[in-house]
Amino acid sequence: xxxxxxxxxxxxxxxxxxxxxxxxxxxxxxxxxxxxxxxxxxxxxxxxxxxxxxxxxxxxxxxxxxxxxxxxxxxxxxxxxxxxxxxxxxxxxxxxxxxxxxxxxxxxxxxxxxxxxxxxxxxxxxxxxxxxxxxxxxxxxxxxxxxxxxxxxxxxxxxxxxxxxxxxxxxxxxxxxxxxxxxxxxxxxxxxxxxxxxxxxxxxxxxxxxxxxxxxxxxxxxxxxxxxxxxxxxxxxxxxxxxxxxxxxxxxxxxxxxxxxxxxxxxxxxxxxxxxxxxxxxxxxxxxxxxxxxxxxxxxxxxxxxxxxxxxxxxx
Amino acid sequence: xxxxxxxxxxxxxxxxxxxxxxxxxxxxxxxxxxxxxxxxxxxxxxxxxxxxxxxxxxxxxxxxxxxxxxxxxxxxxxxxxxxxxxxxxxxxxxxxxxxxxxxxxxxxxxxxxxxxxxxxx
Numbered sequence: 001x002x003x004x005x006x007x008x009x010x011x012x013x014x015x016x017x018x019x020x021x022x023x024x025x026x027x028x029x030x031x032x033x034x035x036x037x038x039x040x041x042x043x044x045x046x047x048x049x050x051x052x053x054x055x056x057x058x059x060x061x062x063x064x065x066x067x068x069x070x071x072x073x074x075x076x077x078x079x080x081x082x083x084x085x086x087x088x089x090x091x092x093x094x095x096x097x098x099x100x101x102x103x104x105x106x107x108x109x110x111x112x113x114x115x116x117x118x119x120x121x122x123x124x125x126x127x128x129x130x131x132x133x134x135x136x137x138x139x140x141x142x143x144x145x146x147x148x149x150x151x152x153x154x155x156x157x158x159x160x161x162x163x164x165x166x167x168x169x170x171x172x173x174x175x176x177x178x179x180x181x182x183x184x185x186x187x188x189x190x191x192x193x194x195x196x197x198x199x200x201x202x203x204x205x206x207x208x209x210x211x212x213x214x215x216x217x218x219x220x221x222x223x224x225x226x227x228x229x230x231x232x233x234x235x236x237x238x239x240x241x242x243x244x245x246x247x248x249x250x251x252x253x254x255x256x257x258x259x260x261x262x263x264x265x266x267x268x269x270x271x272x273x274x275x276x277x278x279x280x281x282x283x284x285x286x287x288x289x290x291x292x293x294x295x296x297x298x299x300x301x302x303x304x305x306x307x308x309x310x311x312x313x314x315x316x
Numbered sequence: 317x318x319x320x321x322x323x324x325x326x327x328x329x330x331x332x333x334x335x336x337x338x339x340x341x342x343x344x345x346x347x348x349x350x351x352x353x354x355x356x357x358x359x360x361x362x363x364x365x366x367x368x369x370x371x372x373x374x375x376x377x378x379x380x381x382x383x384x385x386x387x388x389x390x391x392x393x394x395x396x397x398x399x400x401x402x403x404x405x406x407x408x409x410x411x412x413x414x415x416x417x418x419x420x421x422x423x424x425x426x427x428x429x430x431x432x433x434x435x436x437x
Contacts, residue, residue, distance in 0.1 A: 203335070214328040217328070221326065225420075226400065311422060311423060311424025311428075
């Protein structure tokens with residue numbers, strides 16, 4: 001459950017190779033997704049949590065058609081690595097030069113070592129300590145259940161994403177600064193489902209988007225605080241690197257760039273009010289774009305006399 | 317009646333804390349950050365307890381407490397921090413400025429109501 005997986009779009013119709021690809025996905029923490037050709041572009045435009053694309057050189061039916069599809073994919077989602085399956089020769093050497101930049105690597109099903117190497121390089125390039133992955137889920141569960149009363153919460157296996165497409169209409173960002181990580185936590189959600197839940201509460205019958213913003217802000221703040229207390233401690237006060245990079249948001253394409261190609265650690269939480277048939281999805285992403293040293297990661301052990309439960313007062 | 321000033325940049329928290337205190341018969345004012353908190357406190361001598369967040373824009377909660385004691389010369393108003401922070405160095409800074417207590421969010425009104433009443437009395 002704590003070992004992140006990654007979703008890959010498998011654009012490969014060959015029945016001869018499908019078992020090998022499926023087995024590879026199963027053994028390498030990949031979730032293979034298939035899509036009908038006529039829905040490919042709409043799926044690419046809407047799917048927000050892909051790690052890569054496994055693409056057969058025969059997918060288009062002809063070299064020209066295949067090149068056209070690859071160019072379209074690369075144009076729509078340049079951040080997604082396209083890994084090309086070839087019938088022979090696990091390199092891109094014989095691919096026309098103009099097309100080579102569309103692909104990040106090539107493989108054949110006779111030698112899956114090349115695919116494994118590409119996956120490690122382009123998807124699982126950052127190691128996330130199990131204690132961190134587990135802790136994030138625990139912290140976020142506690143915060144979400146404190147803010148949304150009388151609803152059930154579920155979340156799936158965390159996963160690694162390469163894409164940069166924003167889910168929903170509202171998102172929050174907060175910096176994470178420590179000796180072992182520098183980057184951001186981002187929460188993304190949709191406005192209407194949260195408004196629906198807020199408005200069904202007699203205390204907030206006329207909530208508007210500002211209330212959604214405030215709630216998401218407070219959820220972000222609570223998770224950030226707990227994360228800091230558990231994993232950063234006082235070290236936050238002494239980090240203070242001045243290095244920053246611009247973040248770019250393109251509203252038209254619902255796209256956010258952190259200036260880094262690093263894959264992101266993603267969690268999806270679903271809050272369900274079964275009685276009122278309402279559901280809220282919250283995507284949580286960790287983007288360690290400025291620095292990442294998991295070897296220095298540690299959990300802060302508090303002294304016994306510092307332990308005061310949340311909500312209780314420590315009197316001085 | 318003695319008044320409690322709730323200082324937090326999050327309207328969600330302000331509404332939650334102020335609503336809870338009002339529903340328990342307490343008189344409450346609110347401020348959106350440390351700067352606003354200083355203005356409200358200066359203008360209203362009836363405020364006997366300040367419940368404040370730490371991380372806020374414009375002026376953080378601990379700086380606000382230091383200014384309450386220093387610039388305003390108010391040594392008597394009680395201050396409780398209500399925050400996601402729990403780092404020892406921040407608590408030490410708060411103690412040095414004379415705060416009375418520290419609460420780690422989320423807010424649990426039932427656990428602190430009686431103490432709030434005493435400190436606001």
